Amino acid sequence: MSNLSSKLPDAGTSIFAVMSALAQQHNAINLAQGFPNFEPPQRLKDLVGQAIQDGYNQYAPMPGLPMLREAIANKIQLTYGVRPDPGSEVTVTAGATQALFCAIQAVVHPGDEVILLEPAYDCYLPAVLLAGGVPISVPLKGPEFTVDWDEVRAKVTSCTRLIITNNPHNPLGKVFRAPDMAALKDIVLQHDLLLLSDEVYEHLVFDGLPHLSVMADAELFARSMVTFSFGKTFHATGWKTGYVVAPPNLTVEYRKVHQFNVFSVHTPSQVALARFMEDPASWSDLNDFYQAKRDHLTRELAGSPFHVLPCEGTYFGLLDYSGMSDEDDITFARNYTERCGVALIPISPFYRTPPTENRTVRVCFAKTEDVLSDAARQMRTAVY
Numbered sequence: 001m002s003n004l005s006s007k008l009p010d011a012g013t014s015i016f017a018v019m020s021a022l023a024q025q026h027n028a029i030n031l032a033q034g035f036p037n038f039e040p041p042q043r044l045k046d047l048v049g050q051a052i053q054d055g056y057n058q059y060a061p062m063p064g065l066p067m068l069r070e071a072i073a074n075k076i077q078l079t080y081g082v083r084p085d086p087g088s089e090v091t092v093t094a095g096a097t098q099a100l101f102c103a104i105q106a107v108v109h110p111g112d113e114v115i116l117l118e119p120a121y122d123c124y125l126p127a128v129l130l131a132g133g134v135p136i137s138v139p140l141k142g143p144e145f146t147v148d149w150d151e152v153r154a155k156v157t158s159c160t161r162l163i164i165t166n167n168p169h170n171p172l173g174k175v176f177r178a179p180d181m182a183a184l185k186d187i188v189l190q191h192d193l194l195l196l197s198d199e200v201y202e203h204l205v206f207d208g209l210p211h212l213s214v215m216a217d218a219e220l221f222a223r224s225m226v227t228f229s230f231g232k233t234f235h236a237t238g239w240k241t242g243y244v245v246a247p248p249n250l251t252v253e254y255r256k257v258h259q260f261n262v263f264s265v266h267t268p269s270q271v272a273l274a275r276f277m278e279d280p281a282s283w284s285d286l287n288d289f290y291q292a293k294r295d296h297l298t299r300e301l302a303g304s305p306f307h308v309l310p311c312e313g314t315y316f317g318l319l320d321y322s323g324m325s326d327e328d329d330i331t332f333a334r335n336y337t338e339r340c341g342v343a344l345i346p347i348s349p350f351y352r353t354p355p356t357e358n359r360t361v362r363v364c365f366a367k368t369e370d371v372l373s374d375a376a377r378q379m380r381t382a383v384y
């Protein structure tokens with residue numbers, strides 16, 4: 001068709017799909033795409049089957065089953081000491097990806113500027129472009145990938161509408177501290193902006209650091225939409241379930257898009273999640289669980305040519321390969337998968353204009369210890 005003009009001319013296949021396919025093709029251990037190689041809790045799986053048998057098989061209400069929205073509000077109260085109104089502030093979504101997409105469509109008008117801190121998770125940019133928004137990138141600085149909040153402030157114009165943040169951060173494994181939250185709040189309030197805060201890794205924060213949720217700050221939350229994913233919290237990425245929490249005026253706008261995008265989300269999963277979350281222990285030991293995996297991989301990689309960078313949260317960390325190769329990260333990740341049998345993720349695809357000097361790749365440690373050990377052995381002994 002000659003008159004087909006792409007709305008996303010630069011969008012290719014996501015790097016996660018590309019690297020998973022390459023891992024399969026070369027029979028490599030897949031530490032690339034972020035998903036656990038272990039099962040969700042048995043009781044949660046049983047509850048889904050039970051819900052199907054109990055007859056929860058037709059459309060759920062558009063914003064989500066009331067029992068699940070109640071459970072989400074309870075969980076937020078226990079975790080952050082504030083209780084969103086389940087009726088007007090919580091919406092159940094088909095994963096965080098759908099929540100992020102609809103949130104962006106709901107508030108970004110053509111020509112609005114949207115600030116992205118880069119590296120940025122891959123689904124933000126296309127959603128901004130499809131809304132007609134103008135992405136404004138602020139690259140994180142130096143080997144520590146620090147947010148330069150003065151630069152963020154300097155990039156705010158009269159057209160700026162939204163800032164998108166991700167805390168804890170994929171792919172960097174970094175976590176915002178109090179001064180980050182203070183600077184973010186100052187900018188959002190001073191310039192009358194909206195905030196989309198992607199907090200899907202809220203329960204994967206290590207070494208006793210707190211997760212500073214936007215929801216814990218009433219003034220900031222009043223201007224925010226906050227996204228979460230049951231896929232991360234309950235080791236069930238394939239269920240594609242999550243939620244968005246926003247004050248009533250933003251939730252009204254969010255739901256206008258949501259109802260024509262997905263309308264409602266898989267009903268049996270919602271019943272199961274609500275029942276499962278009656279016990280706070282269902283989510284409370286995740287930090288320790290993943291911290292042990294991070295520490296296991298770090299220990300096992302001692303003596304490998306990779307330099308393991310500090311990881312404060314998420315189930316991802318960065319590995320510096322500059323001692324092994326001067327190739328760019330995409331070339332290195334591809335070649336490493338083929339030659340050394342372990343698939344990793346380059347971080348260039350998380351940028352609009354990738355830094356040429358980057359020599360780090362992302363590793364996913366949401367794997368059982370035997371797989372992490374096998375991969376690490378390969379990474380210690382393989383000749384690149």
Ligand code: PMP
Nearest residue numbers: 095096097121170200229231242
């Ligand atoms: N945001 C970030 C930062 C992610 O890493 C992911 C998925 N790994 C998502 C959003 C999407 O979550 P979901 O799978 O629930 O759509």
Ligand code: GLN
Nearest residue numbers: 014016017032033034170
């Ligand atoms: N969020 C996952 C990651 O960062 C991938 C999800 C996907 O494949 N879209 O690896």
